Amino acid sequence: MTTHDTTIAPVRIGNASGFYGDRFSAMREMLDGGELDFVTGDYLAELTMLILGRDRLRDPSRGYASTFLRQMRECLALAQERGVRIVANAGGLNPKGLATDLGELAADLGVTVAIAHVDGDDLVDRADELGLGTPLTANAYLGAFGIAAALDAGADIVVTGRITDASLAVGPAASHFGWRHDDLDALAGAVAAGHVIECGTQATGGNYAFFTEIDDLSRPGFPIAEVAADGSSVITKHPGTGGAVTVGTVTAQLLYEITGPRYLGPDVTTRMDSIALEQVGTDRVRISGVRGEAPPEDLKVSLNMLAGxxxxxxxxxxxxxxxxxxxxxxxxxxxxxxxxxxxxxxxxxxxxxxxxxxxxxxxxxxxxxxxxxxxxxxxxxxxxxxxxxxxxxxxxxxxxxxxxxxxxxxxFEPGYVPADAVHHRVTLPDGSVTVIEPSPLRGPSTPDAPEPASPVRDWGPTTPAPLGLIAGARSGDKGGSANIGVWVRDPEHYAWLEETLTVEALRRLLPETEHLRIARYRLRNLLAVNFVIEEILGRGVADNVRFDPQGKGLGEWLRSRVVDIPQRFEVI
Missing domain, CATH: 3.30.70 (Alpha-Beta Plaits)
Incomplete structure (x- = not known):
């Protein structure tokens, strides 16, 4: 385990993309806005992999996020001038192709830049032998140590295929501080920070339940994670940019697209129920206390199939x-x-x-x-x-x-394969290839058991009112399932929420869920409960015909439903 040198300054990691199609100017805004060590970009989602798979069918040289290449034409020289290194999963299904085209772009611009790429996630040619069927795309979620190896070798730009979104931040932090596989708490802390910033402006007020409390949402700034040697972090944004970073905006993003207290990843299992949040300044929220456990034996695989x-x-x-x-x-x-x-x-x-x-x-x-x-x-x-x-x-x-x-x-369907069946490779700037071995600590994962409901106490007189007067929510899709994370901002309110918003209550409030499997998990440190609703989205966003195919509005629907709120809370 690495000894954490607290004298090493935190590494400043900014995000400039939360999805393929996000604000094109964000890369320049992040480079111009203030001091950074790294800029990351998340371009991949389950639906994006399907889109890129269809692109690759038409032209084998495609399959990567072309937006990133256009952003680099505009920003590559500026990044080099500022000494900012760039890590992006824009390689999609063709990281090598993107790295090659980046090299040609750099030559055209007269910029000297060291480029590395991470691959090995693409399992489509081995899908049948791995028991994954015959999908259009099959990509394992790789971890952060391939990125770290590329940065250790001097790469200025690292492009990857399908990695976990949080690894975009974990890789730079692991390289900066020299973390190893057994630095589980530090890795888990960085995963929490990476999860917060991976969706861009969702951490700075975008899609936020209490958006009317934010003064300027005309153009929210993109988030920054200042990650320390022990894995703790401060989430912030560049001065003068729109939006806000508060305990509420960070809580909302932490609850996005998760399941239970254990957040499984290829490098570490992050205990979401250990996270502590503190407002430490204007637009500055500290994340600390995050605990890590050994990662699971298997890697998740994103499978997309043409269905008709x-x-x-x-x-x-x-x-x-x-x-x-x-x-x-x-x-x-x-x-x-x-x-x-x-x-x-x-x-x-x-x-x-x-x-x-x-x-x-x-x-x-x-x-x-x-x-x-x-x-x-x-x-x-x-x-x-x-x-x-x-x-x-x-x-x-x-x-x-x-x-x-x-x-x-x-x-879309998830699949799982043993971690040692995936050949996680890094092509370094000098052309040599390094193979990244999976975590030696991996082992059987402990499933999160949904907790039973708490006994209901007498809260005194109540008034019927929308749940959203007291609670925030954020929801999203994971394949055919969806989650709704619901949080409050006062411990007494949480005690009421925990007792009142049961699975049975959710079924009454959202009748579309009546016959579906639902699990509820408590996240007391975040004053939150999280619901996972299975199969509400059928076989994923590209297949289902629901009014809200990605479940993004489920949380707001829930907040609009009327419940009996105790009058003592004085929110009505």
Whole structure:
């Protein structure tokens, strides 16, 4: 275990991308905004891997996030001038290709730069032998030590394929402080910091439940983690940028897309229930006390498969007799289909209101989605069946847009393989290749058991009011499941929340979850409970036809539901 030299200054790691498509100017903003040692960029998500897989099918030289290359054209010289090193997972399915193109770009710009890339995560050619089937993409989530090895070898830029998002920050910290596999608490602390900054401005007020409390959200600044030798950190942002960094914004991001108290990773299992947060200044939140355990034996694998083709039509129903209009057009449409798709889903959203003062207020939306393995079944014939009803159906027939020809869609599934079956490789700036061995500490993971409900005490008189008056929430997708992290800002409020917001209460408040498996976990240090709702998103964002396909609004729906809040809390 490394002896932590507290005299070494913290390493300043800024993030400039939370997803493929994030603010293009963020890279320059981070480089211009103040002192940094590293800038990281997260470009990959489960859906992104599917998009890149389809790109690679069309052109084997593609498969990486081209936005990053364009950002480097603008910022490479500036980064070198400022002495800032860059780590990004923009390599996607083709880290080598991105590294090669970066080298050519640097030569064109006349900039001398040392480039390394991390790969070995791509298992698609071995998927069948590893028991993963025949997916379009199959990528293991690698850890941080490949990045650290590249930085130790002098790389100015490290591009990777599928690594865990937090590893973008853990790798630079491990290199800076010389951490080893047995520095579990330090690694866990860096994972917590990396998890906070990985989604960009979600840590500085973006998508924040109490957003009205933030003075300037017109253009939130991107976050920075100042990571210390022991793994503790301070989350902040550049001075003068929008948004805010508070215990609340950091809590919200810590709860994003997690399960129970144990946050499994390839290098360490991070105990989310050990995290302590403290506001230590304006836009400065300290993360400390994070405990780490041995990582699991297996690595998670992101699997994407092409599942078929889909098409959809949205019809507008206005005024009276909405239900009757919906029944009529449903019967007409289905009887007009020469071949019925394997899956045909109807969804009526009653966005209308009685005696609406605008046409929009008087209208509902009826959506039909068809899925088939045969492109023709949901292609032009599907669209024609809707168009042909234009003069023959309910009064006021119209659609939100002309129907299209349909498009391929994919499904996501997680897989697992032994860590030592994955060849984690680093190609260093001199062209040599280093193989990164998995953690020697890995072992069977201890599952988090959902905790039983607490006995309910008498909280005195209550008033019916939206839960969101007292609680914040953040939700998101993990394949076909979704999580909702709910937190409060007062210990007494937490005692009430812990007792009141049970799995049964969640089912009542969110009826769509009534027949689904739900687990609840307590995170007392964060004054939070986290729910994991299985299969609410079907087989992932690219497959499911739910109104909110990534579950991003589940938390806000929950906050809008009325519960009995104790009057003693004085929030009403």
């Amino acid at each position: 083709f889909r098409n959809e039509v949205t019809m507008v129903l206005t005024g009276l007799d909405i239900d009757a209009k919906a029944r009529l057009v449903t019967e007409q449409f289905e009887s007009s289909l020469a071949t019925k798709p394997e899956t045909l889903t109807w969804e009526l959203s009653r966005t209308d209101r009685a005696d609406g003062t605008t046409e929009a207020q008087s209208s509902a939306l009826l959506r039909v989605i068809g899925k088939s393995r045969d492109a023709d079944v949901v292609g032009r014939h599907f669209s024609a069946a809707a168009v042909e009803l234009a003069l023959a159906s309910y009064p006021g027939f119209t659609m939100t847009a002309p129907p299209g020809k349909g498009a391929p869609y994919g499904v």
